[in-house]
Amino acid sequence: MSSPTAGGGPVRDPAQRGAVSLRGVTKRFGDTTAVDQVDLDVRPREFISLLGPSGCGKTTTLRMVSGFERPDEGRVIISGADTTDVPPHRRRVNTVFQSYALFEHMRVAENVAFGLKVKRQDRETISTKVAQALDLVRLGELAERYPAQLSGGQRQRVALARAVVNQPEVLLLDEPLSALDLKLRQAMRHELGRLHTELGMTFIFVTHDQQEAITMSDRIAVMDQGRIHQLGTPTEIYERPASRFVADFIGETNLLDVTLVGTEEGAATVRTPSGEVIGRVQVEGARTGGECVLAVRPQRVVVVAEVAPEPQDCTLFGGVLVDLLFLGDATRATVRLPDGSELVAVRHNEAGTHPFGMLRPGDRVKVGWLHEAACLLDR
Amino acid sequence: MQTAASQRARRRRVAALLSPGLGWITVAYVVPSVLVFIYSFLTPKLGGGVIWEFSTETWQEIVARGRRSEAGWGTVGAAALRGMLAAAAAGAAGAAIARYLGRGGARGVLRAAGAVGALVGLHHLAIAYNNYSAVFARSVVWSLWATLICAALALPLAVFISSRRSPLARNALLVAVMIPFWTSMLVRTYAIRFILANTGPLNSIIEGLGFDRIAFLNTRFSVMLGLVYTALPFMILPLYAAVERSDGVQLEAARDLGARPPQVFLEVFVPLIRPGLIVGSVMVFVISVSQFLVPALLGGGKTNMIATLLGLQFGTAFNWPLGAAIATLFSLITLLSLYALIGRKDEVELL
Numbered sequence: 001m002s003s004p005t006a007g008g009g010p011v012r013d014p015a016q017r018g019a020v021s022l023r024g025v026t027k028r029f030g031d032t033t034a035v036d037q038v039d040l041d042v043r044p045r046e047f048i049s050l051l052g053p054s055g056c057g058k059t060t061t062l063r064m065v066s067g068f069e070r071p072d073e074g075r076v077i078i079s080g081a082d083t084t085d086v087p088p089h090r091r092r093v094n095t096v097f098q099s100y101a102l103f104e105h106m107r108v109a110e111n112v113a114f115g116l117k118v119k120r121q122d123r124e125t126i127s128t129k130v131a132q133a134l135d136l137v138r139l140g141e142l143a144e145r146y147p148a149q150l151s152g153g154q155r156q157r158v159a160l161a162r163a164v165v166n167q168p169e170v171l172l173l174d175e176p177l178s179a180l181d182l183k184l185r186q187a188m189r190h191e192l193g194r195l196h197t198e199l200g201m202t203f204i205f206v207t208h209d210q211q212e213a214i215t216m217s218d219r220i221a222v223m224d225q226g227r228i229h230q231l232g233t234p235t236e237i238y239e240r241p242a243s244r245f246v247a248d249f250i251g252e253t254n255l256l257d258v259t260l261v262g263t264e265e266g267a268a269t270v271r272t273p274s275g276e277v278i279g280r281v282q283v284e285g286a287r288t289g290g291e292c293v294l295a296v297r298p299q300r301v302v303v304v305a306e307v308a309p310e311p312q313d314c315t316l317f318g319g320v321l322v323d324l325l326f327l328g329d330a331t332r333a334t335v336r337l338p339d340g341s342e343l344v345a346v347r348h349n350e351a352g353t354h355p356f357g358m359l360r361p362g363d364r365v366k367v368g369w370l371h372e373a374a375c376l377l378d379r
Numbered sequence: 380m381q382t383a384a385s386q387r388a389r390r391r392r393v394a395a396l397l398s399p400g401l402g403w404i405t406v407a408y409v410v411p412s413v414l415v416f417i418y419s420f421l422t423p424k425l426g427g428g429v430i431w432e433f434s435t436e437t438w439q440e441i442v443a444r445g446r447r448s449e450a451g452w453g454t455v456g457a458a459a460l461r462g463m464l465a466a467a468a469a470g471a472a473g474a475a476i477a478r479y480l481g482r483g484g485a486r487g488v489l490r491a492a493g494a495v496g497a498l499v500g501l502h503h504l505a506i507a508y509n510n511y512s513a514v515f516a517r518s519v520v521w522s523l524w525a526t527l528i529c530a531a532l533a534l535p536l537a538v539f540i541s542s543r544r545s546p547l548a549r550n551a552l553l554v555a556v557m558i559p560f561w562t563s564m565l566v567r568t569y570a571i572r573f574i575l576a577n578t579g580p581l582n583s584i585i586e587g588l589g590f591d592r593i594a595f596l597n598t599r600f601s602v603m604l605g606l607v608y609t610a611l612p613f614m615i616l617p618l619y620a621a622v623e624r625s626d627g628v629q630l631e632a633a634r635d636l637g638a639r640p641p642q643v644f645l646e647v648f649v650p651l652i653r654p655g656l657i658v659g660s661v662m663v664f665v666i667s668v669s670q671f672l673v674p675a676l677l678g679g680g681k682t683n684m685i686a687t688l689l690g691l692q693f694g695t696a697f698n699w700p701l702g703a704a705i706a707t708l709f710s711l712i713t714l715l716s717l718y719a720l721i722g723r724k725d726e727v728e729l730l
Contacts, residue, residue: 068631088634101632105650115636118480118646166636 016080018044018169018202020065025074027060034060036226037074042170047196047203049213052223053249058206061223062172065204066095079169094163095172098179100155102147108158109134109143115166133165136195153184160195170202177212189216210250214238222246238297240282244377247295254301254343256294260376268376270294273339276317280371293377300373301345303333303356306364316368319343321359331355335367343367412710418703427697437700441511441708454507462500469495480642494719498523511688515708518684519716522667525606529614529663530656532607537618537655553619556612568605568672575601575677597679605673610666614659621655661717668713685709 020042027035035057042048050058063069064076067088076084083091094115103111112133116126134140137157147155156176163171173192177185193216196203207213213220214234221231222245230242241247248255258270258278267280270292281294302314303321310316322342323334326349333345333356345367347355359365419437421429470492477488498520505516540552559567574581575595582592595601625648633647634640649656671686678684683691685705692702 095635101628118638
């Protein structure tokens with residue numbers, strides 16, 4: 001019987017190099033199901049993010065790709081070969097760990113050389129590759145330091161260099177930025193994007209930070225309770241969330257409980273609890289009726305004075321402005337509707353003008369949104 | 380800024396805090412050590428004690444006399460040959476391991492092989508030289524063996540204990556390791572003696588199975604068993620602490636980078652728990668090399684170790700200066716062995 005080839009043997013189909021497929025993968029820990037029947041196809045050289053709150057199963061999914069967990073059901077296919085039963089050290093996959101897990105008793109260069117050394121590459125090859133990897137993460141001059149002598153950002157770069165020096169087909173990143181401070185995190189986002197372009201390998205990036213996922217990924221898989229709720233480009237996920245969970249988790253969203261009255265030509269008419277009827281709401285798929293949720297991004301919510309003329313393509317209804325919050329680069333307005341629910345609007349602050357005109361908390365206002373801005377989701 | 384006066388006050392406080400401990404060490408260790416050194420140059424008094432009369436007789440006895448008849452240049456040659464053979468064997472084994480692990484480290488292998496060879500050569504030389512050097516060599520080498528065996532036995536136990544999920548199970552196991560401390564060493568050693576005796580339970584079982592009785596007692600086996608048994612907890616506890624403190628993700632990282640399990644163990648796990656290994660080795664070695672009860676009760680006088688020889692001089696033979704000289708040499712050899720075991724300065728800091 002031939003052993004699976006993902007351990008370093010020839011890849012059967014070069015076009016499949018770097019592709020990862022999960023087929024009905026399930027992992028249970030005792031009574032809890034960490035990952036539940038997940039199907040996922042990662043394309044070669046793609047930057048894909050697994051995004052979700054802690055405990056959603058994203059790290060477990062990653063560990064099944066790296067080989068540290070064996071799925072109870074389903075198959076893991078890497079570069080076209082079934083890798084489910086291949087131990088971690090024989091997979092052409094490398095991980096950047098959340099805590100970096102640098103070898104504290106080795107110098108930076110020895111850390112980076114480790115993967116090549118255990119594979120018994122010759123000394124010249126090792127030193128060339130290590131130098132290249134350290135240059136790639138701009139750490140060349142720190143090669144002789146010990147990890148304890150490095151800053152958090154530098155340790156992170158060592159972890160990256162140590163993984164990519166092995167030229168894995170897939171690079172797994174387990175929340176690699178979460179231990180860094182804000183400034184460094186933003187810098188490392190660009191750095192990771194640059195590395196992904198330069199290295200041309202598949203990146204699977206696990207994060208709970210939607211901002212990271214949105215700015216870096218080709219595609220995002222939003223996970224919750226062991227399942228993938230939506231898989232799509234950052235724009236799709238942001239503009240067209242497929243479920244209430246996705247809409248709520250990605251960015252800030254206004255969610256209104258509504259009743260579906262009718263649909264025609266892909267647009268729906270719904271009724272709010274306080275009785276307003278809103279027409280031409282975007283609908284994904286066919287819904288016949290019943291209780292739904294209406295999702296609108298705060299950036300798309302319009303707030304105008306009660307006396308202002310009604311804009312086109314926009315349904316407005318009455319409310320009271322209860323709060324104005326200055327956020328620095330933007331201002332956030334909260335409007336209370338007659339039924340007690342609240343809508344949030346966010347406007348960027350332009351120099352010299354107030355984003356919500358002369359409105360003050362306590363004013364009666366009209367609030368609404370452009371028709372195509374709202375979408376209807378299952379409750 | 381600190382003024383000179385406040386600095387002086389601070390120094391006084393530090394001195395006040397240190398003085399009870401330092402005083403204790405002075406009275407209980409430094410003064411007796413000096414006294415013992417002086418005694419070794421006095422004349423033995425019949426029935427114990429010393430006559431205050433300077434004499435180098437004792438040191439001559441230990442260093443120059445008491446020589447075994449067969450010791451000669453042949454013995455030296457044989458010892459050197461054995462040392463070289465041991466060095467070659469250790470070097471070959473080390474090189475094979477290094478090659479399997481895929482790393483250079485030629486200097487490290489050579490150094491380790493040289494150390495093994497020197498140890499083996501010295502050991503044989505000492506055994507052949509005279510009765511005193513033979514006892515010293517035996518004590519050191521047996522203690523090294525006990526250290527190795529303890530490390531090999533304790534490591535899986537430490538990993539097992541620390542891998543228990545529930546704190547209750549972990550604590551129960553740790554207490555189980557420490558339970559022997561609650562009983563007197565003397566009682567426990569007699570218990571082992573009883574178990575191993577020719578008419579003891581172990582031999583009854585062996586006879587019941589249809590085999591001949593085995594003379595366990597008063598052999599190297601029984602002494603080594605006693606040494607390892609006594610010192611084992613002192614290896615388990617520091618190793619457990621080291622395993623507990625170590626960053627397990629580093630082991631995963633090594634696997635992730637392609638290291639096979641033996642490589643993960645030697646290249647990442649052992650360095651991770653190295654502080655615990657050093658502390659445990661020092662404790663086991665010191666406890667074993669100064670063992671009195673085990674060689675006395677389980678070795679039956681045939682296999683003297685340093686402490687039993689010492690006891691003999693002060694007790695039965697009533698030659699206090701000889702005992703004092705042995706004690707002085709003993710301290711010296713323990714210090715040297717510890718230095719060889721711990722070695723460089725950065726590792727002393729780990730303690």
